[in-house]
Amino acid sequence: MTATEIAPQLQPAGPLPKTREKIGRRFAYGFLILSITPILIGYTWLVVATISTRTEGLLPRNAEGGIGGFTLRNWDFVTDSAIWNAMLNSLLIAVAMVIGVGIASTAGGYALSRMKFAGRKTFLSMTLVLHAFKAEMLLIAIFFVLRFLGDIPIIGNYIGFNSVGGVALVMVALELPLGIWLMKGFFDNLPWDMERAALIDGASRFRVWWQIMLPQVRPGLAALSLFTFIAGWNAYLVPFTFTIGTKVANMPVFLNQLISDTAPTNWNQVAAVGMFQMIPLLIFFIFTQELLLNIYAGGSKGT
Amino acid sequence: MKVELENLSKSWDGVVGAEDITLDIADGDLVAFLGPSGCGKTTTLLMVAGIYKPTEGTISFDGRVVNEVAPKDRGVGMVFQSYALYPHMTVFGNISYPLRLQKLDKGDIKQRVQQVADMMGIGDLLDRKIAQLSGGQQQRVSLGRALVKEPQLLLFDEPLSNLDARLRLTMRGEIKRLQKDLGITSIYVTHDQVEAMTMADRIAVMSKGVLQAYDVPEALYDRPKTLFVAGFVGNPPMNFFDVEIRRTNGEFRARSEAIDLILPRDRAEKASTVKGKVTMGLRPEDVDLVADSSPAAAGLTLMGVADVVEPLGREDLVGVNIGGVEMRVLVDKTRGVVIGDNIELTIDTTKIQLFDPETEQSLLWA
Numbered sequence: 001m002t003a004t005e006i007a008p009q010l011q012p013a014g015p016l017p018k019t020r021e022k023i024g025r026r027f028a029y030g031f032l033i034l035s036i037t038p039i040l041i042g043y044t045w046l047v048v049a050t051i052s053t054r055t056e057g058l059l060p061r062n063a064e065g066g067i068g069g070f071t072l073r074n075w076d077f078v079t080d081s082a083i084w085n086a087m088l089n090s091l092l093i094a095v096a097m098v099i100g101v102g103i104a105s106t107a108g109g110y111a112l113s114r115m116k117f118a119g120r121k122t123f124l125s126m127t128l129v130l131h132a133f134k135a136e137m138l139l140i141a142i143f144f145v146l147r148f149l150g151d152i153p154i155i156g157n158y159i160g161f162n163s164v165g166g167v168a169l170v171m172v173a174l175e176l177p178l179g180i181w182l183m184k185g186f187f188d189n190l191p192w193d194m195e196r197a198a199l200i201d202g203a204s205r206f207r208v209w210w211q212i213m214l215p216q217v218r219p220g221l222a223a224l225s226l227f228t229f230i231a232g233w234n235a236y237l238v239p240f241t242f243t244i245g246t247k248v249a250n251m252p253v254f255l256n257q258l259i260s261d262t263a264p265t266n267w268n269q270v271a272a273v274g275m276f277q278m279i280p281l282l283i284f285f286i287f288t289q290e291l292l293l294n295i296y297a298g299g300s301k302g303t
Numbered sequence: 304m305k306v307e308l309e310n311l312s313k314s315w316d317g318v319v320g321a322e323d324i325t326l327d328i329a330d331g332d333l334v335a336f337l338g339p340s341g342c343g344k345t346t347t348l349l350m351v352a353g354i355y356k357p358t359e360g361t362i363s364f365d366g367r368v369v370n371e372v373a374p375k376d377r378g379v380g381m382v383f384q385s386y387a388l389y390p391h392m393t394v395f396g397n398i399s400y401p402l403r404l405q406k407l408d409k410g411d412i413k414q415r416v417q418q419v420a421d422m423m424g425i426g427d428l429l430d431r432k433i434a435q436l437s438g439g440q441q442q443r444v445s446l447g448r449a450l451v452k453e454p455q456l457l458l459f460d461e462p463l464s465n466l467d468a469r470l471r472l473t474m475r476g477e478i479k480r481l482q483k484d485l486g487i488t489s490i491y492v493t494h495d496q497v498e499a500m501t502m503a504d505r506i507a508v509m510s511k512g513v514l515q516a517y518d519v520p521e522a523l524y525d526r527p528k529t530l531f532v533a534g535f536v537g538n539p540p541m542n543f544f545d546v547e548i549r550r551t552n553g554e555f556r557a558r559s560e561a562i563d564l565i566l567p568r569d570r571a572e573k574a575s576t577v578k579g580k581v582t583m584g585l586r587p588e589d590v591d592l593v594a595d596s597s598p599a600a601a602g603l604t605l606m607g608v609a610d611v612v613e614p615l616g617r618e619d620l621v622g623v624n625i626g627g628v629e630m631r632v633l634v635d636k637t638r639g640v641v642i643g644d645n646i647e648l649t650i651d652t653t654k655i656q657l658f659d660p661e662t663e664q665s666l667l668w669a
Contacts, residue, residue, distance in 0.1 A: 193387035193460075196354050201448070202375035202404040215391040 049271040050074050074272040082246055083273070086254035089164050090277075093239070093250055094232030096168035101179045101228045104172070106221060109183025110209050114195070124184075131177035139241050142170055146242055164248055167239045171232055179224050186220035187213065222291060233281060251277045304365050304378075304455040304488045305330050306351070311360035313346050320346035322512045324360070328505075333482050333489040335503035337496060337535070343512035344492045345460055351490060352458055353377050364455070375404075377456070380449030384461040386441045388433045394420070394444050395429040401452040415451055422481075423447045439470045446478070450485075457482065457489040463498065475502060496536050500524070508532050530663040533584050533656055539620055541584045542630045545660065548574050548581060556602070557583055557655075561626030565602035567653050574657040574666045581666065584656035587620065590632045592640070593647040603652060605630075609644045623648065 045058055052060035053069040062069030077083050111117075112124060143161070149169075150160020158165040190213060198212045199205075214221075236252035243249060249257065255273050259265050306328040313320040321343035328334045336344035349355045351362055353374035361368050369377055388397050395416060402412045420426040423443040433441060442462060449457060462478070463471045479502045482489050493499050499506050500520045508515040508523065508531070516523055516532045527533035533541050546557040546564075548571055555571030557564045574581050593604060607630070611622030618633045621640050625648075632648060634640055657666040 191385055191387065193383040193385045194389065196349070196352070196374075197381065197383060197387040197448075198389070198400075199354065199374045200352055200377075200379060200381045201401040201452070204375075207404075212389055215389075 046271050046275055049268050050275045052268060054268065074266070074268045075276075077269065077273060078276070083254060083276070085247070086249050086251050087277075089239075089248060090233055090235075090250040090252075092164050093168045093171060093235060094229045096165070097171050097175060097228050097232035098225045100168065100172040101175050102221060102225055104176055105179030105183040105224060106214060106217065107209075108176075108180045109185075110187050110213060112180065113184045113187035127177040127180055131181075135174050135237060138174075139237075142238075143242065146170070161242055162244050162248055164250075167235070167242055167248075167250075168232070170238050170242065171235055174238070175228055175231060179228065182224055183217065183220060186217040190216050226288070229284075230281065233277075306456060306488060306490075307361075307363040307366075308347070308351070309361045309363070311347065311350060311362065312358050313343075313350055313355055314358050319343075319512045320355075321350070321509075324509075324514050326507055326514065326517045328488060328490065330488055331486045332504040333479070333491055333502060335499035335506045336490060336492045336509060337494070337499040337506050338509035338515075339494055339535070341511075342509040344494075344507075344509050346512075347509075348458055348460055348490055348492050351456070352379055352381055378452075378454050379456045379458055380452060380454035381458040382442070382445050382449050382460065382462045384464050386445040386465075388441060388444055388448075390433050392433070393429065394425065394431050394433070394436070397433065397444055398429075398447045398451050401448065405452070416447075419447045419451045422450075438466055439474065442466065442474065446481075450481075454487065457487045459489065459491040459493075461493055462491075463493075464495075471498075478502070497538060500536070506536075508535060510535075526665075526668040527584075527656060528665050528668050530582060530584075530658045530665075533658070533665075537586060539587050539631050539633070541586050541656070544583045544585070544628060544630075545580045546583045547579065548577075548657075550575065554602075559628070561628045562605060563602070564605070564650060564652060566655060570653075570655060570657060570667055577659055577666065580660060582658040582660045584658065585630070585650065586654065587631045587633045589651040589654040590630070590648050591651075592634055592638055593649045603650055605648045605650065607646060607648065609640050609642055609646055612640055612642055621646075 041058070045055070048058060048060055049055050051070050051072065051074065053063070053071050053073075054061055059067055060069055061067065112120060146159075146161040146166050149166065150156045150163075152160070157163065159169050160166050194212060194216075195208055198208045203211065234252060235250065236256070239248075239250045239253050240256065243253065246254070246257065251273075255270065255277065258270050258273060308324050308326050311324040312322050314322075324343075324347055326334075336347060338344050346355065350357050353369070353372060357370060361370055363369065364377070389400065392400070398416045398419060399412050402415060407415075416429070417426060420429055423446055425440060425443045425447065428436065428440060428444075433444070436444065442465075445462070459478070463474055466474060475498060478491075491499070491502060503520060505517060505519055506523055507517045510531050516528050518528075523532055523536045527536065530543075534543070544559060544562055546559045546562055548555060548557050548566065550556075550571075555566045555568060555575070557566050557571070605625050607623035607625035609621050610624045610629075611620075613620040613622075614636065615633075617636065619636045619638075619640055621632045621634050623630050623632055623646060630648075640646065658664065659666055
């Protein structure tokens with residue numbers, strides 16, 4: 001039988017399925033557009049608000065009530081050192097989390113995936129259960145832990161209550177169950193033979209982990225780092241609870257301090273600070289978009 | 304290097320992987336571990352490599368017990384079914400990895416890698432990434448990586464299973480030639496009995512973690528010691544029938560409802576100790592159609608109906624129904640057997656095998 005004889009059977013019979021496919025695609029797009037509209041409106045409002053004196057709905061208004069009244073006054077805060085300090089704190093927390101979670105999750109995930117030791121199963125189920133506890137439930141207990149850590153001479157100043165290090169430490173701990181499970185999953189998917197080959201080639205167990213296994217889970221580590229960075233950058237509850245004053249405040253806490261209970265709040269300035277907080281993440285996303293798509297599409301690429 | 308396994312066992316929480324394996328491998332020999340999947344052959348291989356620690360027993364290299372020696376200090380090279388190459392490195396990176404771990408001089412490494420790569424016919428692929436190679440090329444890289452450190456012992460874990468049939472044939476010959484040229488003692492794990500028969504100096508047949516037989520290929524084929532070996536070695540597999548052996552008028556006859564054959568005295572006598580039924584084995588190539596020109600002697604033929612005909616190219620594999628019992632027979636294709644033919648078969652009874660159905664041990668080669 002030749003190819004031309006088979007071909008008609010392989011193609012859809014008649015034009016009907018094609019039209020149906022088109023309608024289906026239109027419906028899907030319509031549904032997606034509809035569902036992201038509220039979010040798009042929200043962001044549009046945010047951008048408009050940051051450059052207006054005041055807004056009514058999505059429309060900027062000037063003093064006379066007409067459309068207009070654009071201003072950059074809302075952005076005056078960029079000359080204030082307090083916001084840069086808050087941004088530095090946010091960055092410190094996020095970076096410390098990426099490093100801490102990255103190291104502990106890859107090492108722990110590998111051990112849980114590949115090694116046999118007493119209490120392995122218990123540990124696995126416990127971390128899963130711990131992940132189910134919300135951070136809010138642990139705040140009071142964590143407060144006492146941080147107070148205790150703060151009493152340790154010298155290093156207590158860096159990891160105790162009301163310190164950036166203390167906040168980072170708590171955030172790392174809260175993020176670890178997810179990180180360890182995620183990395184364990186990636187290690188589980190790697191063939192044992194590759195590891196055995198490396199052991200026979202003369203590598204130590206540590207070297208196998210570092211030189212052979214880690215490069216294979218890079219996409220997973222990248223995804224985890226990204227989640228962790230965002231979690232650290234946007235952290236609010238933990239920094240808000242365990243810091244006092246402006247010196248150790250990070251961006252979300254700083255934003256909250258702008259909203260006063262006693263004086264009228266300049267909401268347009270709040271919007272501008274919120275926007276300012278988003279900018280680094282936006283830039284980050286633009287540059288890593290392709291990588292992210294690869295990670296979400298199916299873990300590691302190639303063989 | 305001489306390898307000795309003594310009473311080697313491995314189990315995990317009561318699940319037995321390999322049990323009481325004892326065998327010696329002479330220096331320079333290629334020994335095949337043959338058996339169906341899950342028979343413990345890979346488990347045994349990984350114990351020799353040092354990846355698994357034996358639960359019991361010892362492994363000795365040249366008389367030195369190596370149970371506690373780390374894999375990297377055993378001087379073994381291993382080739383895996385999945386190739387187990389490092390995908391983030393180039394071909395050069397893969398082959399040179401064992402040497403780089405030994406912290407050899409850069410120039411030396413380059414020279415040795417090039418030499419091995421040329422030997423494997425991949426000398427011009429050194430800069431490629433692993434994902435850019437075909438399966439056959441990847442297996443050559445894997446073999447190169449095992450050879451580059453000049454091992455005392457080469458371990459193969461079903462290295463050809465992932466290749467297509469034609470490439471498998473080529474690589475089979477290449478590995479055997481290479482192994483003989485270099486004179487490296489080798490263990491070759493496979494479930495393919497043709498691979499084992501063609502490549503190995505000796506074959507260890509395993510089943511359910513137990514060593515069934517350890518002998519040269521011809522001996523396993525002609526004098527199988529157990530029913531399992533008889534059934535597993537040889538393609539197409541041996542036919543088995545339940546028969547009773549009786550002595551009448553000085554003749555030994557194997558009988559069942561469908562079968563009545565005169566057996567040669569030397570073989571049948573050994574089976575006469577068994578009361579009741581014995582299992583008779585007969586290879587498909589030891590049966591032939593009776594030629595019209597020369598009728599066969601009485602008592603050496605069976606009548607049947609062809610109910611399956613599988614052309615193999617050179618021969619036809621014919622399934623013959625003999626009074627309700629199925630028998631596979633290799634027939635010259637010029638005989639033109641078609642389904643439904645009534646055919647008369649002549650049996651080469653001098654090749655017949657006899658087994659005790661209870662113990663599954665051979666009655667001839669105990």
